[in-house]
Amino acid sequence: MAEIILEGVTKRFPDGALAVKDVDLDIADGEFVILVGPSGCGKSTTLNMIAGLEDITEGTLRIxxxxxxxxxxxxxxxAMVFQSYALYPHMNVRENMGFPLRLAKVDKVTINTKVEEAAEVLDLTEHLDRKPANLSGGQRQRVAMGRAIVRDPKAFLMDEPLSNLDAKLRVQMRTQISRLQRRLGTTTVYVTHDQTEAMTLGDRVVVMRQGLVQQIGTPAELYDFPRNIFVAGFIGSPAMNFLNATLEDGALRTALGDLPLDDRTRQSLERQNAPREVIVGLRPEAFEDVALSHDGDHAGPVFIATVEVLESLGSDVYVYFTAEGGPATTTELEELATDSGMRDTGADAHHIVVRLDAATRAREGEPVELRVHMAKAHVFDPATGANLTHPVGAA
Structure with missing residues (x-):
């Protein structure tokens, strides 16, 4: 095991294209760090530089x-684990897992011991004599991981290892990878496009965009204190809602009505010299069905919306409605909409989504009275994308 330190690491391709710029990252011994971001953000290039598969143009890398x-x-x-399992079809599980040790000319007794130890950890013992064609997708991925484990490396580098699996298997494998990393205590760098994987797996998460690190922090820090509008929009499912707003008389004037600022938010905006025209971000859980309010809980502005779509998930209900005046738009939000596929599907970006308690009596086509908890609101500068309510952010 070992720490991995990137100091000003930059990658520029021969044609002049800048893939990664000035990445500073200190990964502690035994830490599980996730690199996440949209396609082309530089996360896989960063991983490949750590592995030695890409040359470093500038900066220093220490392992x-x-x-x-x-x-x-x-x-x-x-040791790397890729999206492709890259198993040899003519070899059984035992031979596939032991192959890197054979290349290193390790003796057969040691190879067999290490393979059986890894197989036990990965619950593959009963499959050691089977060929890859006779394994499920999850089992194949575990074999690929076992091949990395037997080497007992200083670090595991994983590049979207679960993307070939179906949704149910991905959840199961996510849990297994987390348990495995905790058990082995090996420094791990994991690349994914899936922010749910990032939020559930990592000790810390590195959010990247266009080759630049946007924010580094624990999953909770990124969710509660996003440094900018890009991080706020990328982290969270369903995504944060964004509305154009005007700061006036201690309130945010929006398509939902006037949203009075709480003292903390107002003071923060004053310290940041916030512009008059801003963007307000509200996560789905920042809303509440007024009909389900507890006695004495009347903090926050109330508005009425007509339910267009209602999705019941058992424990929660998602309600969608349209905000008048159109959605907030910035370069970052346009990029997020394109990456999520919203532009390709023709989805209506005017929609606001709120998460309500399963006891709600909201019905499609009918009005529902909703309250906004302003303590959960985020205010962004449209010009810079900076979060004006939590300017320091977690780094």
Whole structure:
């Protein structure tokens, strides 16, 4: 095991394209760090530079106590698990898992011991004599992970290892990977496009956009204190709702009506010299069905919306309605809409989604009275994307 330190790491391709710029990241020994972001943001390139599969244009990379910029991949003592299982079809599970040790000319007794130990950890013992064609997708991925484990590397590097699995298997494998990493305590860097994976797996998450690190923090820090509008829109499912707003007389004037500012938010906006025209972000859980309010809980402005779509998930209900005046638009929000596929599907970005208690009596086509909890509101500068309510953010 070892810490991994990136200092000003930059990747520029021969044609001049800048893939990654000035990444500073200190990954502690035994830590599980996730690199997440939209397609083309530089996360896989960063991982490949750690692995030695991409040259570093500028900056310094340390694994343990060594600078490894000029070391070949095999000299870095890291193991990669890719999206593709890359198993040899003519070899059984035992042979596939032991193959890297055979290449390293490790004796047969040691190979067999290490393979059986890894198989026990991965619940593959009864499959050791089977060929990959006779395994499920989840089992194949575990074999690929076992091949990395037997090497006992300083670090695991995983590049979207679950993307070939169906939704149910992904959830199961996510849990297994988390348990495995905790059990082995091996430093792990994991790349994913799926923010749900990022939020559930990592000790810390690195959000990237266009080759730049946007924010580094625990999943809770990114969710509660997003540094900018991009992080706020990328993290969270369903995504945060964004509305154009005007600051006037201690309130945010929006398509939902006037939303009075609480003292903390007002003071923060004053300190940041907030512009008059801003964007307000409200997560789905920032809303409440007034009919279900507890006695004495009357804090927050109330408005009426007509329910257009209602989705019942058993424990929660998602209600969709249209905000007048159109959605907030910035370069970051347009990029997020394109990455999520909203533009391709023709989805209506005017829709606001709120998460309500399952006891709600809201019905499609009928009005529902909703309250906004302003303590959960975020206010952004449209010009810079900066979060004006939580300017410091977690880093």
């Amino acid at each position: 343990g106590d060594r600078v490894v910029n000029d070391l070949a991949p095999k000299e870095r003592d890291v």
